[in-house]
Amino acid sequence: MIELAEPPTPALTRYKLTVDDYHRMGEAGILTREHRVELIEGDLIELAPIGSGHGAVVGRLNKRLVISAGDQALIWIQMSIRLSRYSEPEPDALILRPRADDYEKSLPTAKDVIALVEVADSSLGYDREIKLPLYARHGVAEVWLVDLRARQVEIHRRPGPDGYAEKLVARPGDMLRPAALPSVEVAVADLLR
Amino acid sequence: MITTTELTQPRHRRRRFTTDDYHRMGEAGLFAESSRVELIEGDVIEMSPVGSDHVGTVADLTMAIAPKVAGRAVLSVQSPIRLDPYSEPQPDLVVLRPRADRYRGGLPTPADVLLLVEVADSSVAYDRGTKLPLYARHGLREVWIVNIRSNRVEIYRRPGPEGYAEKLEVGPGDTLSPEALPELRLAAGDLLV
Numbered sequence: 001m002i003e004l005a006e007p008p009t010p011a012l013t014r015y016k017l018t019v020d021d022y023h024r025m026g027e028a029g030i031l032t033r034e035h036r037v038e039l040i041e042g043d044l045i046e047l048a049p050i051g052s053g054h055g056a057v058v059g060r061l062n063k064r065l066v067i068s069a070g071d072q073a074l075i076w077i078q079m080s081i082r083l084s085r086y087s088e089p090e091p092d093a094l095i096l097r098p099r100a101d102d103y104e105k106s107l108p109t110a111k112d113v114i115a116l117v118e119v120a121d122s123s124l125g126y127d128r129e130i131k132l133p134l135y136a137r138h139g140v141a142e143v144w145l146v147d148l149r150a151r152q153v154e155i156h157r158r159p160g161p162d163g164y165a166e167k168l169v170a171r172p173g174d175m176l177r178p179a180a181l182p183s184v185e186v187a188v189a190d191l192l193r
Numbered sequence: 194m195i196t197t198t199e200l201t202q203p204r205h206r207r208r209r210f211t212t213d214d215y216h217r218m219g220e221a222g223l224f225a226e227s228s229r230v231e232l233i234e235g236d237v238i239e240m241s242p243v244g245s246d247h248v249g250t251v252a253d254l255t256m257a258i259a260p261k262v263a264g265r266a267v268l269s270v271q272s273p274i275r276l277d278p279y280s281e282p283q284p285d286l287v288v289l290r291p292r293a294d295r296y297r298g299g300l301p302t303p304a305d306v307l308l309l310v311e312v313a314d315s316s317v318a319y320d321r322g323t324k325l326p327l328y329a330r331h332g333l334r335e336v337w338i339v340n341i342r343s344n345r346v347e348i349y350r351r352p353g354p355e356g357y358a359e360k361l362e363v364g365p366g367d368t369l370s371p372e373a374l375p376e377l378r379l380a381a382g383d384l385l386v
Contacts, residue, residue, distance in 0.1 A: 013238070014236050014237065014238055014239070015230055015237035015238065015239050017223070021218075024222060024223065025217075025218060025221060025223070027221070028217055028218075029217075030214050030217045030218060030221065035208070037208055043207045043208075044207065044208040045205055045207060045208070046205065046208050048205065126205040130205075
């Protein structure tokens with residue numbers, strides 16, 4: 001693969017896939033279930049296989065969020081969110097505002113998100129350096145980054161073009177509550193045992 | 194757009210496209226709004242729209258070469274060649290050995306190419322930095338870069354994994370002749386200004 005640290009000349013660039021291209025590739029069978037990818041700024045990024053540690057934490061998170069949220073929010077696990085014409089990532093969990101159609105007619109966008117969760121082991125660098133700034137630029141209100149190695153959860157709030165202005169760290173003993181819906185809560189100790 | 198150097202985690206890589214993916218993407222209607230694209234090491238690269246100097250030079254080359262190789266070789270202009278499962282560039286011009294199927298049965302491969310010519314204006318860094326090493330690795334025996342800005346023709350011969358071992362440069366008063374087709378002799382002045 002060529003390392004395009006910068007395009008070879010300003011006029012020559014890698015083709016940026018749009019979300020429409022991305023879906024057409026799925027419909028045409030070019031991308032299938034075997035391809036674990038997400039669309040980030042026009043590039044298809046290959047995702048690492050999910051390890052058992054990661055899977056277990058996503059499973060616990062799913063259970064706790066669904067129980068706590070009830071009808072106050074929709075919980076989506078490892079499904080897509082449309083951020084822009086060029087970005088459609090698959091975060092580990094989404095806490096979404098309820099919508100009459102349950103997002104059947106169109107994918108959620110940044111404004112639909114109460115909080116977004118990424119569980120990171122080996123992917124921490126990618127989640128922090130690529131995805132977190134992407135979520136901030138598109139105005140995702142709140143991101144929880146579950147750091148399996150450090151056994152803590154970073155809470156990022158107040159998104160802007162240059163990133164999140166506020167960062168808190170929660171450890172076992174602390175509770176996670178989205179600022180926009182504090183009645184939903186998950187104990188860090190229930191995720192990181 | 195993400196660059197690979199920004200992806201600090203080696204497990205998260207941009208997906209490389211095969212030539213098969215690339216053709217199916219075209220059939221599915223992708224790239225319809227792009228001027229021209231080519232597949233280089235798994236990346237779809239958008240080529241800049243060609244300027245009039247470029248068009249005129251390619252036309253001069255075509256008119257100069259065609260009558261001299263008629264019956265002995267095949268001239269293909271701004272059409273793809275297949276280098277490997279991840280690379281299908283579109284050089285400005287290639288002179289090909291005759292093939293029984295008249296190239297209906299499959300794209301030209303490196304062994305078919307007697308001479309490859311790129312006309313470079315703003316794209317010279319891309320042609321020299323990215324495409325030339327690729328051509329050398331695939332053993333294309335001779336490449337000419339018609340450099341519009343310097344008004345010179347660069348001749349590259351003796352390909353190897355590290356690049357071309359021989360480089361010559363000629364100006365408007367010189368004669369050009371590919372090693373594989375010594376009977377084809379061109380006045381560089383017919384191509385340069």
